Amino acid sequence: MADSVVLLSGGLDSTVVLAMALEEGRRPLALSFRYGQRHSRELESAAAVAEHYQVEHRIVDLDLSYLLSSLVREEEEIPSGRSEEEMESSIPSTYVPGRNIILMSVAAALCESIGGGSVHIGANSVDYSGYPDCRADFFQAFEDMLALGTRTGSEGRPISIETPILFLSKAEIVAEGRRLGAPLEKTWSCYRGGGKACGTCDSCLLRLKGFAEAGEEDGLDYEVEG
Amino acid sequence: MADSVVLLSGGLDSTVVLAMALEEGRRPLALSFRYGQRHSRELESAAAVAEHYQVEHRIVDLDLSYLLSSLVREEEEIPSGRSEEEMESSIPSTYVPGRNIILMSVAAALCESIGGGSVHIGANSVDYSGYPDCRADFFQAFEDMLALGTRTGSEGRPISIETPILFLSKAEIVAEGRRLGAPLEKTWSCYRGGGKACGTCDSCLLRLKGFAEAGEEDGLDYEVEG
Numbered sequence: 295m296a297d298s299v300v301l302l303s304g305g306l307d308s309t310v311v312l313a314m315a316l317e318e319g320r321r322p323l324a325l326s327f328r329y330g331q332r333h334s335r336e337l338e339s340a341a342a343v344a345e346h347y348q349v350e351h352r353i354v355d356l357d358l359s360y361l362l363s364s365l366v367r368e369e370e371e372i373p374s375g376r377s378e379e380e381m382e383s384s385i386p387s388t389y390v391p392g393r394n395i396i397l398m399s400v401a402a403a404l405c406e407s408i409g410g411g412s413v414h415i416g417a418n419s420v421d422y423s424g425y426p427d428c429r430a431d432f433f434q435a436f437e438d439m440l441a442l443g444t445r446t447g448s449e450g451r452p453i454s455i456e457t458p459i460l461f462l463s464k465a466e467i468v469a470e471g472r473r474l475g476a477p478l479e480k481t482w483s484c485y486r487g488g489g490k491a492c493g494t495c496d497s498c499l500l501r502l503k504g505f506a507e508a509g510e511e512d513g514l515d516y517e518v519e520g
Numbered sequence: 521m522a523d524s525v526v527l528l529s530g531g532l533d534s535t536v537v538l539a540m541a542l543e544e545g546r547r548p549l550a551l552s553f554r555y556g557q558r559h560s561r562e563l564e565s566a567a568a569v570a571e572h573y574q575v576e577h578r579i580v581d582l583d584l585s586y587l588l589s590s591l592v593r594e595e596e597e598i599p600s601g602r603s604e605e606e607m608e609s610s611i612p613s614t615y616v617p618g619r620n621i622i623l624m625s626v627a628a629a630l631c632e633s634i635g636g637g638s639v640h641i642g643a644n645s646v647d648y649s650g651y652p653d654c655r656a657d658f659f660q661a662f663e664d665m666l667a668l669g670t671r672t673g674s675e676g677r678p679i680s681i682e683t684p685i686l687f688l689s690k691a692e693i694v695a696e697g698r699r700l701g702a703p704l705e706k707t708w709s710c711y712r713g714g715g716k717a718c719g720t721c722d723s724c725l726l727r728l729k730g731f732a733e734a735g736e737e738d739g740l741d742y743e744v745e746g
Contacts, residue, residue, distance in 0.1 A: 392629025403618025
């Protein structure tokens, strides 16, 4: 029986978080969402990663298409070729209002319902400093809220929110994944959902830079190597 | 354009909360969920109440059937004819892990996406003292979490969580609804989803007692008048 929930998007970061939870001896359940994202290719990667590790995998349908963001709205353009300064200068257009809050709420509810003790999320405040829901003080506040608003919390067994890669650079995440033998080549990071990764969106640029700085080979095919 | 979100289950409490928000001059959007509840009869009531007030009404599909509770699981029995002491003695079997947390997260995300400033919920800590997600300190913690985890919060315009009936008795809620001319006869409280309200589940018992103590007529038909 699972004792924890890992939010598994199918991307690099959440896959490394799953590998870290397993190394710690947890028995995680992997949770993914079908939330109207354009890049549903991610979900195939999540399934492949869960299968690789032989962990239970749940995909929950969650319609978030009514929330404004280019990640879910077809008509808005995903930015290409931006510098890190541009990525950091403001809250990105790929910010989905309340997205992590909703995903973590469902994960915490599922965790409580299986009697688990922790929710693991691959949030990162280095590369995603512009996202308010990727900051350390937010995760602490979420944990405090859970301690008060759940049965397990009110019974003195609060669910913890684990953010093991919050302060790692992308190169450090890649290196940690390699050290743990995680199937990084099965992960998907691109915001666009094509046959190959685009190589130019914020997420591809960060991934490429991470592999380069870690001195590791990325197993993915790219349209353009940024 | 709406400036707030009211969680409208279709029950008595949330209908009175909607009436109170309108009296305050808010322009609320009413939000309901199809979450696998047995008593989907509630949703028809929610639609009727929203139409009565001519407010925009959104119903979001949300599969919570994987969470353990008799409210969503067919096989478990809903308790009948319990005393208030029995209702208060423990966390009830109708507690759905993380339910309010999830519903409020979606409401807050929708509120942020429409540029609204408040989420209104008909939680009550008098009749539902056993539910950890119906307590004042939980709602404060949720508001604190939102202030940190949302764009509007980080820009200094945090979303408030409004719980206007948190400390009202059922009789006071009924009286407030009558004062505001709320369409109480269109609301649905029964945990069972039959043609008539059962009159014996916790929710029916509380409602009947509320109307009796307020000296008001309940417009609903009951199988058994508890």
